[in-house]
Amino acid sequence: MSQPVKDSVIVLKDITKNYKMADQLFCALDGINLTIKRNEYVAITGPSGSGKSTLMNVLGCLDNPSSGQYLLGQKDVASQSEAELAKIRNYGVGFIFQSFNLLPRSSVLNNVMHPLIYRIMTNKKREALARNALKRVGLSDKIESLPNQLSGGQRQRVAIARALVTNPAIILGDEPTGNLDSKTTADIMALFDELHEQGHTIILVTHEAEIAHHCHRVIRLVDGEVESDITNAIEEPKEFVHG
Amino acid sequence: MGNVLHGFFQSTKAAMLAITAHGMRSALTTLGIIIGVAAVITVVAIMESLSTTITDQLDDLGSDMVTLQAHTNPEQEMLGQSNKLSYDDFLLLKAKTNNVSDMTATMRAFSLGTSVQYGRSNTQTQIIGTDSSYQRVINTYPELGRFLSESDDLRRRRVAFIGSSVAEKLNMPSDPTGEFINLSGDWFRVIGLAEKRGKLFGFDQDNYIIAPFSTIRSLNGSQVTDNIDIMFRPSKGASLDKIKAQMSQILRQKHKLSGDDVDHFKFVTAEKTKKQFAEITTAVTLVAGGVVSISLLVGGIGIMNIMLVSVTERTKEIGIAKALGATPQFILFQFLVEALILSLLGGIIGLAIGYGLAAMVAMFMPGDGGIMVPMWAIILSLGFTTAIGVVFGLAPAIKASKLNPVDALRYE
Numbered sequence: 026m027s028q029p030v031k032d033s034v035i036v037l038k039d040i041t042k043n044y045k046m047a048d049q050l051f052c053a054l055d056g057i058n059l060t061i062k063r064n065e066y067v068a069i070t071g072p073s074g075s076g077k078s079t080l081m082n083v084l085g086c087l088d089n090p091s092s093g094q095y096l097l098g099q100k101d102v103a104s105q106s107e108a109e110l111a112k113i114r115n116y117g118v119g120f121i122f123q124s125f126n127l128l129p130r131s132s133v134l135n136n137v138m139h140p141l142i143y144r145i146m147t148n149k150k151r152e153a154l155a156r157n158a159l160k161r162v163g164l165s166d167k168i169e170s171l172p173n174q175l176s177g178g179q180r181q182r183v184a185i186a187r188a189l190v191t192n193p194a195i196i197l198g199d200e201p202t203g204n205l206d207s208k209t210t211a212d213i214m215a216l217f218d219e220l221h222e223q224g225h226t227i228i229l230v231t232h233e234a235e236i237a238h239h240c241h242r243v244i245r246l247v248d249g250e251v252e253s254d255i256t257n258a259i260e261e262p263k264e265f266v267h268g
Numbered sequence: 269m270g271n272v273l274h275g276f277f278q279s280t281k282a283a284m285l286a287i288t289a290h291g292m293r294s295a296l297t298t299l300g301i302i303i304g305v306a307a308v309i310t311v312v313a314i315m316e317s318l319s320t321t322i323t324d325q326l327d328d329l330g331s332d333m334v335t336l337q338a339h340t341n342p343e344q345e346m347l348g349q350s351n352k353l354s355y356d357d358f359l360l361l362k363a364k365t366n367n368v369s370d371m372t373a374t375m376r377a378f379s380l381g382t383s384v385q386y387g388r389s390n391t392q393t394q395i396i397g398t399d400s401s402y403q404r405v406i407n408t409y410p411e412l413g414r415f416l417s418e419s420d421d422l423r424r425r426r427v428a429f430i431g432s433s434v435a436e437k438l439n440m441p442s443d444p445t446g447e448f449i450n451l452s453g454d455w456f457r458v459i460g461l462a463e464k465r466g467k468l469f470g471f472d473q474d475n476y477i478i479a480p481f482s483t484i485r486s487l488n489g490s491q492v493t494d495n496i497d498i499m500f501r502p503s504k505g506a507s508l509d510k511i512k513a514q515m516s517q518i519l520r521q522k523h524k525l526s527g528d529d530v531d532h533f534k535f536v537t538a539e540k541t542k543k544q545f546a547e548i549t550t551a552v553t554l555v556a557g558g559v560v561s562i563s564l565l566v567g568g569i570g571i572m573n574i575m576l577v578s579v580t581e582r583t584k585e586i587g588i589a590k591a592l593g594a595t596p597q598f599i600l601f602q603f604l605v606e607a608l609i610l611s612l613l614g615g616i617i618g619l620a621i622g623y624g625l626a627a628m629v630a631m632f633m634p635g636d637g638g639i640m641v642p643m644w645a646i647i648l649s650l651g652f653t654t655a656i657g658v659v660f661g662l663a664p665a666i667k668a669s670k671l672n673p674v675d676a677l678r679y680e
Contacts, residue, residue: 087677111590
């Protein structure tokens with residue numbers, strides 16, 4: 026890969042991540058080398074336990090790699106302070122968790138406004154942005170509900186709205202359609218397509234072949250290593266049709 | 269700057285939300301602080317108003333009154349010496365001392381003992397022999413009848429001016445003047461009843477009988493050498509030190525004391541007594557305050573406990589906040605503010621309850637029943653609770669702020 030460096034949003038050099046479990050060293054990531062350019066549409070696939078989620082956590086600055094270098098927008102993540110990392114998480118990336126991670130006692134609206142609390146702006150502005158994000162995921166009528174009053178798909182969409190509300194350059198989705206029916210999956214994928222068109226870099230972890238093929242580039246992990254890295258021939262995303 | 273302010277505002281808001289979301293737990297947490305502060309404030313307020321009452325009563329006695337007493341130091345005592353002030357000393361001083369407005373001599377009636385009888389009743393009291401100027405020195409005024417007159421003293425009349433407790437204990441009629449009381453076989457006519465003074469440190473200040481100095485002196489007889497107390501009041505604006513110096517000189521000369529000899533007498537001022545009382549009440553306040561402060565400490569530990577539980581319980585929440593961009597400082601501040609609000613809230617509620625309790629107790633206390641919570645006690649208890657909030661909130665807050673987002677998120 027020989028694209029100019031300035032186009033590379035994410036550069037991973039020999040990233041490893043080890044866990045210590047019951048005195049045994051478990052290697053989740055074993056020397057990952059990866060470059061992701063601006064506005065790429067990437068799917069990360071692989072069998073369970075292959076290190077997909079670990080890689081996502083590293084990409085989202087939620088976890089530190091055991092070794093190797095991670096350059097995010099040309100900045101070495103390892104050299105950032107905790108406060109700077111917090112800023113990256115707030116401004117740089119929007120993370121959609123597999124298990125949603127919504128605050129159970131806060132309303133949908135407050136959940137979506139949550140990341141904006143760490144930014145200086147009026148509460149009115151926060152609410153307007155949150156309402157807009159909820160509108161984009163089609164949940165305008167549920168803003169006062171609590172997460173446990175929503176269906177799995179609705180919760181997923183709240184989590185997506187929360188990732189969108191900060192308008193991040195990179196959107197990271199850990200199985201963002203894992204809990205959705207085919208209709209909603211199609212809606213959500215259409216939303217990702219739209220975000221991609223607007224210039225966001227999108228990286229999705231998925232085990233669904235349909236989703237993976239929908240993306241432009243598919244990286245397959247096996248045992249913490251990149252097994253294959255295929256850029257799909259089709260540049261324009263085709264209409265997503267499930268089943 | 270805007271950033272700091274923003275963080276302050278938002279983390280305070282988050283803290284408030286957390287407190288109200290767990291209403292019951294917050295209330296129970298503050299309970300320890302409430303009880304602690306209430307106890308401290310109650311004790312301090314009661315001690316303070318007690319000491320004010322005492323000071324007022326001492327002022328009634330006349331804070332500028334000075335008593336001159338014979339004094340035997342321990343060394344002399346071991347040698348069997350016993351120093352005395354005589355009536356002659358008193359007369360000499362009265363004649364020679366300048367700048368003294370009133371001077372009176374008092375004498376204990378040894379021969380009469382302490383027993384007094386009226387009808388079938390009898391009681392124990394102190395019998396003092398003195399002259400008419402005693403009234404002005406001590407500020408004792410008759411409720412009924414009159415005080416001793418000069419002629420009572422000149423004619424050695426067997427008359428008595430009695431304190432209200434004596435009349436009460438002897439079941440005397442409401443106007444005891446004109447009645448006769450028996451002091452170890454000698455009959456005295458009651459000429460006046462003193463105004464009630466009340467109790468001081470639980471000591472009855474109305475249990476006394478005053479009789480003319482000359483009468484007591486003659487009844488004491490020659491078997492006992494005079495030993496008198498001399499009480500006086502400096503004139504307005506006069507220097508007490510100068511008066512003391514002058515009196516000392518006169519007495520030393522009369523008692524033939526040479527340069528190295530120690531004084532045979534000492535001056536006791538009400539000011540000094542007041543100071544001693546103040547020292548005692550301060551000591552008692554400190555000790556009592558210290559004891560109840562322990563309950564404050566226990567309350568603080570309660571807050572720390574809850575904060576630690578709260579951090580653990582909300583680990584996932586902290587993880588989410590961090591994943592969404594909360595800085596460690598934000599988390600630290602949120603938990604610190606939460607602990608601070610809890611402890612301050614407890615402090616303020618405790619203050620109110622303590623004040624109420626003290627006011628209730630004050631109703632059953634002697635004096636005018638006014639309750640005073642000194643400013644230092646308020647500042648101290650609120651300062652202490654704030655400190656508790658910071659100190660005990662800090663450990664859990666730091667723990668929360670240092671959590672790794674992924675580890676915190678994984679927590680269920």
